[in-house]
Amino acid sequence: MGSGAEHGESELHGALRAALGDVTVLAEPAAMEPYRRDRALDPDAGVPLAVVLPESTADVQAVMRWASAHGVPVTPRGSGTGLSGGATAVEGGIVLGTERMRAIRIDVDTRMAVVQPGLLNAEVKAAAAAHGLWYPPDPASFEICSIGGNAATNAGGLCCVKYGVTADYVLGAEVVLADGRAVALGGPRLKDVAGLSMLALFVGSEGTLGVITELTLRLLPAPPPARTVVAWFGSTERAAGAVVAIASRVRPSMLEYMDRLSVNAVEDVLGMGLRRDAAALVVARSDDQHPDGAEIAAMLRAFADHGALEAFEAEPAAGERFAQARRMAIPAVERLGPLLMEDVGVPLPMLADLITGVEAIAAARGVAIAFIAHAGDGNTHPLIVDDPGDPGHAARARLAYGEVMELAIRLGGTITGEHGVGRLKRPWLVDQIGEDLLGISRRVKRALDPDGILNPGVIFEADDGPA
């Protein structure tokens, strides 16, 4: 490695092009620029040797064989919507973008989709829906995030509270290893325990173990219709209490939380009449089909029991507007300033402590933190709003960013519920999982990528590998 783009079209470029044949290779700085960072906008992103855009498994194998032979690091990249810096270019490395790998095949009889990694989540959903089927996982970015990236990060979303995360839908994968070999993990079988669960290990490995070149996904029949209930609270703790009560008694298909700051930011954009005075908004859905409506009743009772200012079932159209308000939260808060986006999770009973603890951090550091959450599964997104006009602010925001993760760990939680560790959260990983688990994880990483060329710096320190 070490041959950065400053060399222009070097001998190394020539060798790469020769090895890759028809595969698109970008080497001009301007052409590579959009591929250097994901949405985490890591300021330390390197200038890669090249960006390659394979179209087939064989193409990816050729890239990995070449990179392996030359000791060049490879950053696998989906559509670049990652929020933890998991797709940050390495100086002199190769960015392997999967955007041209877009084939999909739906098998109605087995309710499965076989997809290449570059297809967007929304495109998978649409292809399934065309057959009356449903691919549930729904990251808020589902319209722009790739299905390969979803599997690489084990992405979550809003419906996970009832329908599970990406891992629950990945039945099989084809992955290309560091040395260029392609292996099939799992397959179109609903139950398969033959050998170690290598498939489950690869899902969520953030490109550190191999490059996903194909996924076999489980689909469900079309989703049942859902009813929406909404509650406004005067206190964040009471809202959290209602969330815990609901999640412990019924199976909501959505259970989301927004605080005052995020509600006001959304109201600024949408002007839909949201209550600017309330401390928190909870939006819940039930798709239980029992005619007695017991789940809806239990939700409304939990709201009342926890002192909601107001709680009601929304008509379908209004319910959809509340769900849209929740999906709009991140872009709306982003209008207030650049965001440091958290993704911390806690055991549900700790939700109120996390919320009040984050409020305390915001006050102590003098930074604004909007708090939105997939509350039903304890996965929250405190959004730290930077103020570029205030010179000391960025440093205080960074401190708050770490303190929120440390708080989550103290509460028995996780530094990342669905975005991944990437580069941004790597310094805190050991605080959560401990030296022993990090140590055996590193041994597994080395067992599969002995030269450390796959996404170095993500999850593990780049210099962890013997290479």
Add this chain to the structure above:
Amino acid sequence: MGSGAEHGESELHGALRAALGDVTVLAEPAAMEPYRRDRALDPDAGVPLAVVLPESTADVQAVMRWASAHGVPVTPRGSGTGLSGGATAVEGGIVLGTERMRAIRIDVDTRMAVVQPGLLNAEVKAAAAAHGLWYPPDPASFEICSIGGNAATNAGGLCCVKYGVTADYVLGAEVVLADGRAVALGGPRLKDVAGLSMLALFVGSEGTLGVITELTLRLLPAPPPARTVVAWFGSTERAAGAVVAIASRVRPSMLEYMDRLSVNAVEDVLGMGLRRDAAALVVARSDDQHPDGAEIAAMLRAFADHGALEAFEAEPAAGERFAQARRMAIPAVERLGPLLMEDVGVPLPMLADLITGVEAIAAARGVAIAFIAHAGDGNTHPLIVDDPGDPGHAARARLAYGEVMELAIRLGGTITGEHGVGRLKRPWLVDQIGEDLLGISRRVKRALDPDGILNPGVIFEADDGPA
């Protein structure tokens, strides 16, 4: 190693007892005998050095530290109901039985159970039910199999077709590594993507990577009531076609299959009026609560479309009797002779080919094979009935056993859907997953158990490790 029980109370025993303090150590051959084999009754089981019965994580750590220091292999053992020889004693090794690790704590707010591994699946279910909660995974052996064994094999069951397998319910685990260190994997968090998915790797690893000492399990609210439909078919292919049609359109909470031989064996025992003349019985359940009963209607329509001799919705009590008939199948067929139990799975559209292929193998080898299946997820249990009175029979039954696995592999299937590879199916594993995947799996095994002391001979060849 090499110091077998023939030495009686040797120096090694003294050292082991001294190292383990209060932990129960069995060293008498008679006392150890019940711990030498699981239900696979492996004739090659060794005579262990000792059977240890720890009661705590610290006890297990002491065992593993001692075993590691002395290079003595350890066979983790739950309640010994495994069907693949995953808990077969190694000559001169230690059998680590978890039967005295039986604590359980239910957290109603988070709908979770924290359990030690020795508790039986049925006891976990009962403890959850006492709080109005439900632990879904239901191996047919649920009344006698341990929850730790369930996690170690990623056990399945009847409700998996809708509710998933054991892995879908394991949120956290404490495991003791080969060297005696205890690490916490996952935890009481519904979403957590911090680091490699080591938890998912350990689930289903059959005691080859560590010893599970505690599990955090996700629970659901009490199961909804279900309706049962039953169909008799004159042809196994038509029954398989109906199964595929149902599974592709709706979400049955149970979808089971029995062939003529198994139906007759059960009728011999229960005398409940099952049709002895039919080629196959399909029992399906729906717990969809929509008042239109569309799932039940779709099931009955699929039965009619595929030429059922007879199809009907059973009253609740009758429906329960049909489910019992299915659960009774293995013990009933066992009355015909010792069984070689298969656990092969195929992609659903291949189900009819698997059934007819197994029929062909039975005819060619001159052995009786009863065919029962968790048909809705393509996981089947051909039961090869041995005839001890026929001297050549056992050899032909062994040949058929391998041929059924090879058939499943040819059909794109798996040699084991829920029982595990253990020792019995190890020779066929490479045929399914290939040398490359087996190779990287072995590297992962060595990364975690470099001396190869954890359950040697299970999944991997015992001499695979450098030790």
